Amino acid sequence: MRTDELLVAVPEPFPFAGTVHAHGWAVLAPHRWRPGEPALERVHRLPSGDVVTLTLRPSTDAPSPSAGGAVEGSAVAVEVRHAGEALGFEREAAIRDAVRRMLRLDEDLSGFHERCRSRGGRWSRVPEEGLGRLLRSPTVFEDAVKTICTTNVQWGGTERMVRELVEACGDPLPGAVPVSTATRRAFPTADAIAATDPEAFAGRVGLGYRAPYVHELATRVASGALELEALADADLPTADLERELLAIRGVGAYAAGTLLMLLGRYDRLAVDSVFRSFVAERYFDGEVPSEEIARAVYEDWGRWRYLAYWFDLLHAGDEED
DNA sequence: TTCCAGGGGTAGA
DNA sequence: TCTACCCATGGA
Numbered sequence: 001m002r003t004d005e006l007l008v009a010v011p012e013p014f015p016f017a018g019t020v021h022a023h024g025w026a027v028l029a030p031h032r033w034r035p036g037e038p039a040l041e042r043v044h045r046l047p048s049g050d051v052v053t054l055t056l057r058p059s060t061d062a063p064s065p066s067a068g069g070a071v072e073g074s075a076v077a078v079e080v081r082h083a084g085e086a087l088g089f090e091r092e093a094a095i096r097d098a099v100r101r102m103l104r105l106d107e108d109l110s111g112f113h114e115r116c117r118s119r120g121g122r123w124s125r126v127p128e129e130g131l132g133r134l135l136r137s138p139t140v141f142e143d144a145v146k147t148i149c150t151t152n153v154q155w156g157g158t159e160r161m162v163r164e165l166v167e168a169c170g171d172p173l174p175g176a177v178p179v180s181t182a183t184r185r186a187f188p189t190a191d192a193i194a195a196t197d198p199e200a201f202a203g204r205v206g207l208g209y210r211a212p213y214v215h216e217l218a219t220r221v222a223s224g225a226l227e228l229e230a231l232a233d234a235d236l237p238t239a240d241l242e243r244e245l246l247a248i249r250g251v252g253a254y255a256a257g258t259l260l261m262l263l264g265r266y267d268r269l270a271v272d273s274v275f276r277s278f279v280a281e282r283y284f285d286g287e288v289p290s291e292e293i294a295r296a297v298y299e300d301w302g303r304w305r306y307l308a309y310w311f312d313l314l315h316a317g318d319e320e321d
Numbered sequence: 322t323t324c325c326a327g328g329g330g331t332a333g334a
Numbered sequence: 335t336c337t338a339c340c341c342a343t344g345g346a
Contacts, residue, residue: 024327152328157344208342213329252329272327 013130016058045186052082098138122318193218213250266306
């Protein structure tokens with residue numbers, strides 16, 4: 001086993017924990033969140049098929065120009081544990097691309113920060129600390145599967161389902177012979193899930209009625225019938241993107257809103273039980289308003305509605321404005 | 322034991 | 335478009 005380290009340039013200020021642990025994705029397999037360091041570990045499958053361990057940590061070392069253009073400023077250090085020879089250009093580039101997507105380093109949140117500044121009070125914290133980036137997966141497929149696993153289930157159930165899915169279908173880290181159930185694995189590819197018999201798949205993962213939805217999604221992606229990854233860079237109005245997401249079986253209004261957020265579109269909300277109870281408690285004295293009235297709370301945030309809701313939720317305990 | 326979760330699909334109106 | 339009913343699973 002060999003260890004290499006890459007530096008990936010990040011905007012400044014960059015709140016590592018506030019980005020990586022901004023929502024639950026940091027604790028879903030194949031991630032491990034280590035708050036004490038802080039560090040995010042991920043078993044990661046490269047396009048070459050190699051399975052490696054990535055450990056992301058905040059770094060104050062200045063990255064070289066080749067690390068992403070910035071000569072000065074903070075960075076994220078990526079420790080790569082892998083088998084075999086030196087990483088080489090292609091594998092290193094693939095890791096950099098994955099980290100940039102996970103941390104949304106190419107997103108421009110200046111408009112959101114400007115809105116927070118103008119609101120003042122506890123909202124000022126968001127631009128001051130550089131908050132607003134929410135961890136996502138390296139692929140839209142992984143985000144879509146995980147989102148389906150958040151529907152109609154408590155968070156502990158989501159953690160269990162994703163863990164079982166990874167254990168059942170993910171490629172193992174090399175070196176563990178024989179491969180045991182304790183072997184850590186990467187997130188399954190669409191090909192791996194599609195290659196599993198649908199009934200056997202349902203039997204091996206406790207996804208309940210969601211199992212056929214995930215299997216169908218994987219089959220469509222593996223066959224090329226659904227080009228899910230193309231949605232990441234699709235130059236489409238949000239409404240068109242939302243329509244494409246709603247066409248996925250297992251994805252309804254809530255899941256489409258969550259996936260739009262993961263795709264960097266924040267003008268929609270994801271109305272679920274957490275949203276309803278939070279808005280009721282914070283703005284309506286505990287009385288649950290109609291969905292229309294609840295949505296209206298964030299209406300004037302325009303293209304930043306989801307982020308406004310999310311950071312309202314996260315910082316609800318801060319001093320009042 | 323019952324209820325319901327970070328809902329969604331489907332049939333029938 | 336809206337409503338009622340069903341859907342697996344497991345934690346509370």
